Amino acid sequence: MKIKIVDKKEVPALIDRLIERYRVFAPVDAGKYARLMEVASGSEACLELQNPKLSSKEILFPQTEIILRIKKGEEGLETEEPSENDKDWVLFGVHPCDAKGLVLTDKFFASGDYKDKPYMDKRGKTSIVGLACNHPRATCFCASVGGSPFGKEGIDILLVDLGEEYLIEILTERGERMIEGVHGLRDASDDDMARAEKMSEEAEKALQTDLPIEGLSERLEGMFEDPLWDKVHLKCVGCGVCSYLCPTCWCFDIIDEETSTGVERIRLWDTCQFTQFTLQGSGFNPRPSGKERMRQRTMHKFCYFPKEYGVLACTGCGRCVRECPVNQDIRETIKEIMSV
Amino acid sequence: MVSISNPYKPNIAALRKITTENDVNDIKTFEVVFEDPDLARSFRYTPGQFGMISYFGAGECPIGIASSPTDEGFLEFTIKKVGTVTTALHNCSEGDRIGIRGPYGNGWPIEAMEGRNVVLVGGGFAFTTLRSLAKYILHDDNRGRFGDLTVIYGARNPGELIYKYDLEDWEQRDDINLIVTVDKGDSGWTGKEGYIPTILKEAAPSSKNAIAAICGPPIMIRFSIPVMTELGFSPSDILLSLEMRMKCGIGKCGRCNVGSKFVCLDGPVFTHEELQGLPKEY
Ligand SMILES: Cc1cc2nc3c(=O)[nH]c(=O)nc-3n(C[C@H](O)[C@H](O)[C@H](O)COP(=O)(O)OP(=O)(O)OC[C@H]3O[C@@H](n4cnc5c(N)ncnc54)[C@H](O)[C@@H]3O)c2cc1C
Ligand code: SF4
Ligand code: SF4
Numbered sequence: 301m302k303i304k305i306v307d308k309k310e311v312p313a314l315i316d317r318l319i320e321r322y323r324v325f326a327p328v329d330a331g332k333y334a335r336l337m338e339v340a341s342g343s344e345a346c347l348e349l350q351n352p353k354l355s356s357k358e359i360l361f362p363q364t365e366i367i368l369r370i371k372k373g374e375e376g377l378e379t380e381e382p383s384e385n386d387k388d389w390v391l392f393g394v395h396p397c398d399a400k401g402l403v404l405t406d407k408f409f410a411s412g413d414y415k416d417k418p419y420m421d422k423r424g425k426t427s428i429v430g431l432a433c434n435h436p437r438a439t440c441f442c443a444s445v446g447g448s449p450f451g452k453e454g455i456d457i458l459l460v461d462l463g464e465e466y467l468i469e470i471l472t473e474r475g476e477r478m479i480e481g482v483h484g485l486r487d488a489s490d491d492d493m494a495r496a497e498k499m500s501e502e503a504e505k506a507l508q509t510d511l512p513i514e515g516l517s518e519r520l521e522g523m524f525e526d527p528l529w530d531k532v533h534l535k536c537v538g539c540g541v542c543s544y545l546c547p548t549c550w551c552f553d554i555i556d557e558e559t560s561t562g563v564e565r566i567r568l569w570d571t572c573q574f575t576q577f578t579l580q581g582s583g584f585n586p587r588p589s590g591k592e593r594m595r596q597r598t599m600h601k602f603c604y605f606p607k608e609y610g611v612l613a614c615t616g617c618g619r620c621v622r623e624c625p626v627n628q629d630i631r632e633t634i635k636e637i638m639s640v
Numbered sequence: 641m642v643s644i645s646n647p648y649k650p651n652i653a654a655l656r657k658i659t660t661e662n663d664v665n666d667i668k669t670f671e672v673v674f675e676d677p678d679l680a681r682s683f684r685y686t687p688g689q690f691g692m693i694s695y696f697g698a699g700e701c702p703i704g705i706a707s708s709p710t711d712e713g714f715l716e717f718t719i720k721k722v723g724t725v726t727t728a729l730h731n732c733s734e735g736d737r738i739g740i741r742g743p744y745g746n747g748w749p750i751e752a753m754e755g756r757n758v759v760l761v762g763g764g765f766a767f768t769t770l771r772s773l774a775k776y777i778l779h780d781d782n783r784g785r786f787g788d789l790t791v792i793y794g795a796r797n798p799g800e801l802i803y804k805y806d807l808e809d810w811e812q813r814d815d816i817n818l819i820v821t822v823d824k825g826d827s828g829w830t831g832k833e834g835y836i837p838t839i840l841k842e843a844a845p846s847s848k849n850a851i852a853a854i855c856g857p858p859i860m861i862r863f864s865i866p867v868m869t870e871l872g873f874s875p876s877d878i879l880l881s882l883e884m885r886m887k888c889g890i891g892k893c894g895r896c897n898v899g900s901k902f903v904c905l906d907g908p909v910f911t912h913e914e915l916q917g918l919p920k921e922y
């Protein structure tokens with residue numbers, strides 16, 4: 301493993317070197333919050349902002365994407381897949397919780413006999429430059445769900461903000477390839493590494509860690525009919541924001557849109573928090589109220605997914621806690637479940 | 641990078657024949673043929689599986705395969721008009737082109753049925769994949785591998801009975817015990833009258849070395865299961881096919897799950913025993 305140092309003022313140039321070889325997506329200042337977007341120059345990237353409003357999900361599994369074009373021609377119908385034979389991609393400045401979100405997404409979309417090609421194609425050519433999280437927020441709880449603000453899961457190169465410079469930890473072969481030919485790096489000293497270590501400890505300390513989570517999945521298995529579900533959803537207005545912002549909510553809808561030459565088949569985010577999500581042709585709805593829908597979202601993350609993949613489907617990024625219009629707090633739900 | 645095939649890409653097929661099934665004219669059977677002749681020859685499926693049917697411009701929806709694997713070179717789908725896609729399909733003419741993905745789902749457990757007496761209970765237009773199974777069992781190549789075949793099928797009234805041509809054909813055969821009933825007959829009706837659970841009780845098919853498959857509206861299923869139980873069918877010998885809203889058919893869009901099972905992948909066919917172990921959310 302190689303550890304380097306780069307001065308902060310050299311970072312735009314470093315990104316520019318990457319842009320020569322990759323399409324680079326980095327956090328940019330979108331007004332009140334940061335957003336991960338493709339950058340044309342290193343100077344657009346803004347690493348000092350808090351974790352983007354939307355996770356890296358929006359790049360690899362965008363809110364809307366064309367998955368098929370159908371041409372209505374003289375000789376009938378022809379289907380055509382959109383192909384992106386462009387450069388490889390780099391997601392730059394991804395927080396460890398969101399990198400973990402991608403690892404969980406990989407498990408799901410790559411599982412079973414049917415691989416999700418639209419996601420896998422993009423994911424397969426994407427490298428991740430992570431950014432360790434020095435200042436976890438009050439809503440963050442990654443450490444309670446198996447993550448860490450300095451976590452390395454799913455990351456090819458990890459940056460640690462040391463104030464005037466970044467420590468650069470090259471973690472994978474992909475990381476090596478990315479950094480090839482980038483100038484202005486020097487070897488990290490023992491002192492640099494000690495400083496990074498100290499920041500990691502401080503970040504861990506700043507995090508909430510009292511969330512009881514031991515045995516949560518097993519406990520939920522027997523709780524489908526528990527009266528708890530009658531209460532926990534009551535203030536939820538079903539807006540779906542929690543799912544849209546969540547790095548581990550992947551439900552989608554598929555719709556057709558007519559164009560002048562044919563049809564575009566589009567997939568778009570959907571959520572189990574919407575009434576119509578499970579409404580059947582007969583008019584029957586197996587999840588008719590907020591109770592069933594909140595139960596489904598909670599069960600998916602903390603019971604069904606762990607049962608299948610051995611890991612909780614929540615990264616503790618805190619987005620659903622921060623952005624819910626009625627202050628629904630998934631940590632409170634967990635506490636209630638654990639105290640039944 | 642390993643190249644994977646796109647599971648969302650449908651195959652183009654032509655509507656060769658469209659048959660209106662009921663008096664109300666909201667149920668039609670579509671006979672379809674894949675445009676690619678190799679695919680038309682090689683397409684294999686099990687009764688009880690389904691396809692995702694596209695009308696391009698309107699969208700896609702899951703429809704059980706109503707033909708039997710013994711029907712070579714074409715597929716049939718029997719579709720009730722209820723919403724966007726099904727209406728677009730109903731507005732089609734013979735020769736029009738649609739898209740098909742599949743086959744998906746597990747289908748009826750043929751191997752578990754072999755060597756046993758088979759009881760099929762269907763109500764309304766949900767009879768489609770049972771019809772596929774009945775045709776499969778009745779085919780000369782397969783008939784010997786199954787015991788007695790009992791088919792109990794009902795609809796609201798005589799005009800709503802689908803597959804009348806098959807029913808007439810089956811009436812003539814002596815290797816199938818066919819019981820057809822309607823909730824309410826009309827002046828020309830000479831057959832049975834009564835709800836499925838009642839008729840089922842009356843017919844009392846033996847549970848000895850038997851396995852049963854039930855398809856129909858939820859209320860019919862709810863009242864039929866106690867009758868089957870009374871007749872001695874164990875929960876593992878009662879098969880049901882679930883209908884959930886589906887978009888992908890391949891376990892990815894996240895909307896058809898019952899507990900940790902995806903109905904599109906792990907189902908749509910479950911034994912009553914399996915369902916007893918799942919949350920009541922279907
Ligand atoms: C495994 C499986 C097998 C199936 N097999 C068959 C089969 O063999 N034959 C068959 O006919 N069906 C079958 N179905 C059911 C079929 O898939 C549905 O009827 C079909 O998806 C309806 O699609 P649609 O686009 O026509 O309806 P949609 O437009 O999706 O409408 C669905 C429902 O929503 C309601 N709705 C639509 N728009 C609105 C709105 N704006 N506001 C409020 N409500 C609205 C409609 O009234 C309808 O009740 C099967 C389903 C499954 C899961
Ligand atoms: S963000 Fe809050 S109100 Fe909106 S669906 Fe989620 S829990 Fe309910
Ligand atoms: S459930 Fe909430 S905290 Fe957990 S990953 Fe999703 S948005 Fe983040």
Ligand code: FES
Nearest residue numbers: 886889893894904
């Ligand atoms: S239909 Fe998409 S997950 Fe089953």
